[in-house]
Amino acid sequence: MRRIRTVSICLCASILATAAAAQTYTVTDLGALSGFTSSYADDNNNHGLVTGCSDNSMLPTVPCTTNIPAEAFLWSSSGGMEDLGNLSGNDQSIGYVVNDSREVVGWSGDTSTGNGHGFFWTKGGGMVDLGTLPGGNAYSVADAITSKGVIVGQSLVSNGDVDVVLWTKSGGKYHIQDEHRLPKAPYCYAYDINEKLQVTGVAYFNEKGTRYHGFLWSNANGWKDLGTLPGGKNSEGIWLNDSSVIAGSSTSPKYPNGVSVYWDATGIHSIGTLAGGNSSSPGYISDSGEILGQSTIAGGDNHAYIWTKKKGMQDLNNMISKNSGWVLEHASSINGAGQIVGYGTINGVAHGFLLTP
Secondary structure, three states: OOOOOOOOOOOOHHHHHHHHHOOOOEEEEOOOOOOOOEEEEEEEOOOOOEEEEEEOOOOOOOOOOOOOOEEEEEEEOOOEEEEEEOOOOOOEEEEEEEOOOOOEEEEEEOOOOOOEEEEEEEOOOEEEEOOOOOOOOOEEEEEEEOOOOOEEEEEEOOOOOEEEEEEEEEOOEEEEEEEEOOOOOOEEEEEEEOOOOOEEEEEEOOOOOOOEEEEEEEOOOEEEEEEOOOOOOOEEEEEEOOOOOEEEEEOOOOOOOOEEEEEEOOEEEEEEOOOOOOOEEEEEEOOOOOEEEEEEOOOOOEEEEEEEOOOEEEEHHHHOOOOOOEEEEEEEEEOOOOOEEEEEEEOOEEEEEEEEO
């Protein structure tokens, strides 16, 4: 599912170094759906489509993070924002991932009850309710989808625990499979799945949500607790690529509020923060190892970043026009053409953005 960024240029080393240092982006304002003022971009695919959510959040509230009416969208450069609607009886929805088959998964709920279900959306079929595990009717979420249409998420179960689930299609319909939980962690939330059908997310060990670790799961190898940085208490797995490298966050004595990390075959590695910052968190990792997300800077504001092993963490605000009016706060995804989507502020409103190299 994860996109690979490839660059094929044959120039001398000095020209390559100059071009790399001078990487810039143009910014496209994704706007908002009709009747709404704010938006948040969660994911983009290799066809230039973007999914996310639009609502009427007012700064400093981040769009689509509160219990107010909202609509999932699918954006294209030719058609702008398309409203994906809500499941029947609901007034809130969020699009989390769009794959290269133009299929969108996410969540739709009712602001009056807080209940909601994961959904699967296609242009021809509209929004389909994916349902829940038996006894868990109040809650499920569809977080990610592979290129072959396998969906990962979580569902409430009858005893109040939350299990990781997969939805797979047979006979033209999706069917839910209970993959259970990390041992001793009654509440497990999946965030991403790769083409190997490995899943990462966060497992909570207590009801208060004060103790949690990232995990890696697959049907072949079962559950693995990812642990934390040395001396850390909590961690999360956010995204993983097809090389099984996981991007997430962990606390540590140096970063009590959390720092962006990645796990590979050699263990856990911190990638730090932007200059002056004291915390960071990732939004995405590509198959080529680029990590995107947000970091605090001096003064405490969040800025969107892109990180590579070669260049470290770079502030995306330094890679756009100084006169753009934008403050890029979070980077959510990057596609094969190097286009980045995320969330920021422009002229006093919160909107999703698209960065094009």
